[in-house]
Amino acid sequence: MKTSAMLRNAHRSQPSPHAMLYRRWAKPVGKSLALCVGSYYALYWAWEWLEKDEQRYQLEQRKTELAKLT
Template structure:
């Protein structure tokens, strides 16, 4: 346990030394880019959930509209069939 701890500390020290010897200071990200680096994943989650919610509500609305239209047309067809049934004996004479 102690050996692995020492090796991990030595490795992290080497990495930090390599970064310090690069010669130039690290670049500062612009505030615009920093916002997306920090909040990019939450923005994406909110956007995808909004799209999913919109699509679900849109699909539900279309289904209800289609069912209502089908009911209306079936009622009209039933009314016309009744009218034909009433007129059929008059035409047969």
């Protein structure tokens, strides 16, 4: 480390404990939140896609049953 950088850092005061709490926990909490939200929407999308396919299958089944009756 250069001497000028050490002198600049020596004059700084320590950050408040309140700020350190956010600096320490913001990144992991943000990552966890992003992972949870991303997982939720991925599962929601997959559920909707499967539900749409199931409804399409049931409609085709009804059509074939009606065709057999007539």
